[in-house]
Amino acid sequence: MTKLIWKWAIYGKMVIKMAKIIVVGGGAAGMLAAGRAASRGHEVHLYEKNNRLGKKILITGKGRCNITNDSDVEGLLENIPCNPYFMYSAFYHLDSFQMQEMLKDLGLEIKVERGRRVFPVSDKAIDVVFALERYMIQNKVKQHLDTPVSEVLVADGKAVGVKLKKGTIVDADGVIVCTGGLSYPGTGSTGDGYTFAKAVGHKVTKLYPSLVPLKASEEWCSALMGLSLRNIEIKVKNPKGKVVFSEFGEMLFTHYGVSGPVILSASRHILYDLPAEHKLLIDLKPAMDEKKLDTRLLRDFEKYANKDFINALGDLLPQKLIPVMVYLCDIPADKKVNSITKEERKRLLTLMKALPLTITGTAGYNEAVVTAGGICVDEIDPSTMESKFVKNLHFAGEVLDVDAYTGGFNLQIAFSTGYTAGEQILSDL
Numbered sequence: 001m002t003k004l005i006w007k008w009a010i011y012g013k014m015v016i017k018m019a020k021i022i023v024v025g026g027g028a029a030g031m032l033a034a035g036r037a038a039s040r041g042h043e044v045h046l047y048e049k050n051n052r053l054g055k056k057i058l059i060t061g062k063g064r065c066n067i068t069n070d071s072d073v074e075g076l077l078e079n080i081p082c083n084p085y086f087m088y089s090a091f092y093h094l095d096s097f098q099m100q101e102m103l104k105d106l107g108l109e110i111k112v113e114r115g116r117r118v119f120p121v122s123d124k125a126i127d128v129v130f131a132l133e134r135y136m137i138q139n140k141v142k143q144h145l146d147t148p149v150s151e152v153l154v155a156d157g158k159a160v161g162v163k164l165k166k167g168t169i170v171d172a173d174g175v176i177v178c179t180g181g182l183s184y185p186g187t188g189s190t191g192d193g194y195t196f197a198k199a200v201g202h203k204v205t206k207l208y209p210s211l212v213p214l215k216a217s218e219e220w221c222s223a224l225m226g227l228s229l230r231n232i233e234i235k236v237k238n239p240k241g242k243v244v245f246s247e248f249g250e251m252l253f254t255h256y257g258v259s260g261p262v263i264l265s266a267s268r269h270i271l272y273d274l275p276a277e278h279k280l281l282i283d284l285k286p287a288m289d290e291k292k293l294d295t296r297l298l299r300d301f302e303k304y305a306n307k308d309f310i311n312a313l314g315d316l317l318p319q320k321l322i323p324v325m326v327y328l329c330d331i332p333a334d335k336k337v338n339s340i341t342k343e344e345r346k347r348l349l350t351l352m353k354a355l356p357l358t359i360t361g362t363a364g365y366n367e368a369v370v371t372a373g374g375i376c377v378d379e380i381d382p383s384t385m386e387s388k389f390v391k392n393l394h395f396a397g398e399v400l401d402v403d404a405y406t407g408g409f410n411l412q413i414a415f416s417t418g419y420t421a422g423e424q425i426l427s428d429l
């Protein structure tokens with residue numbers, strides 16, 4: 001068992017008891033937890049398995065880092081499909097506006113873009129990491145890089161330290177686990193926190209890759225690889241034919257299926273039911289109803305009356321998509337436009353309003369933005385992030401069973417829960 005040696009620190013005009021706190025994981029949640037706990041005068045040691053901090057942050061927002069969403073607490077909660085109310089208290093401790101102020105104080109210039117998405121002015125995610133590193137340096141957090149933790153040590157119902165992978169035991173008065181989820185494991189997030197939590201009696205709910213590209217069974221997808229479609233509308237139907245998701249926006253084709261913003265959002269709505277086949281219907285012309293589109297088709301067919309069918313669609317569709325549409329609507333490519341029947345035109349129109357794909361699965365954790373599922377939040381105190389089973393053991397970030405849509409919400413969850421854990425750990429000293 002750890003022998004507690006209380007040190008005293010002068011903090012402002014107050015003299016406070018100083019404890020030793022270990023933070024496991026140097027991502028968004030861990031850096032906030034460590035910085036905040038150290039700012040309260042505690043001796044904080046952050047253990048990170050990688051040789052640098054914030055490796056995942058570097059790849060966020062396509063390297064630009066969508067830091068947060070410039071929304072009030074209600075706006076943040078609306079974008080959290082799973083356990084939003086668990087986040088109330090953490091957002092009260094640190095909301096998006098406070099996070100933005102904090103980053104500005106740390107020297108990071110920020111800007112707000114479409115959809116209230118907040119980015120660094122430099123468009124460089126590394127500047128966000130630098131700002132968070134400054135937060136830890138200012139507060140004298142002791143960093144231990146290249147140092148994986150293999151176990152959280154508990155005695156008499158309290159967290160008393162950690163065991164490092166190399167075998168060393170490190171005593172502490174409290175531990176904050178911020179090890180992330182399972183997505184993009186190359187960044188260091190390999191699910192270690194779930195093992196730590198289970199070992200001390202916590203339930204981990206079923207885990208799923210979320211905000212993830214989708215696989216489709218149609219072979220023609222690969223011919224469209226790289227094609228990006230803007231201003232389209234998608235509908236996703238479950239195996240019973242019920243529409244479970246629809247959204248307007250942008251998507252792209254990959255060699256195995258589909259990706260892009262609307263597809264990532266769709267994945268969050270169907271992950272529990274996959275791999276049962278879902279139908280994805282793409283409306284290529286959502287601004288026109290069928291009647292309007294038919295009038296438009298007639299106009300184009302008149303314009304290109306003496307051309308081959310395959311050469312008559314360039315005003316309406318991207319070039320790369322035309323051969324696939326011609327194949328799917330079963331009209332010979334070299335048929336003269338002036339001989340296309342009403343029925344054939346109707347087939348083309350139907351396809352343009354609902355290009356069908358069969359979704360059979362996801363691209364998995366290697367390409368998932370977040371992990372859905374995690375440490376059961378019923379067993380975590382939402383106002384402190386402390387385990388309800390083990391005293392002085394806190395959890396923060398993606399390791400918890402909370403996840404959000406794209407738009408900066410997932411990083412805000414990590415920042416707010418990390419900050420809350422750092423603020424509340426050993427607050428009863």
Ligand SMILES: Cc1cc2nc3c(=O)[nH]c(=O)nc-3n(C[C@H](O)[C@H](O)[C@H](O)COP(=O)(O)OP(=O)(O)OC[C@H]3O[C@@H](n4cnc5c(N)ncnc54)[C@H](O)[C@@H]3O)c2cc1C
Nearest residue numbers: 025027028029049060061066149180188397398408410411
């Ligand atoms: C490609 C991509 C783009 C994204 N873009 C955005 C975006 O623009 N905006 C947004 O809000 N969200 C985005 N996200 C999601 C967001 O990055 C995560 O939700 C967030 O980083 C989670 O933070 P975390 O601190 O909980 O976990 P992580 O960032 O995963 O950090 C966990 C850390 O713990 C370390 N660790 C793990 N196990 C151990 C151990 N045993 N010992 C020591 N250290 C350990 C890991 O190495 C890692 O550094 C994106 C995610 C991905 C993959």
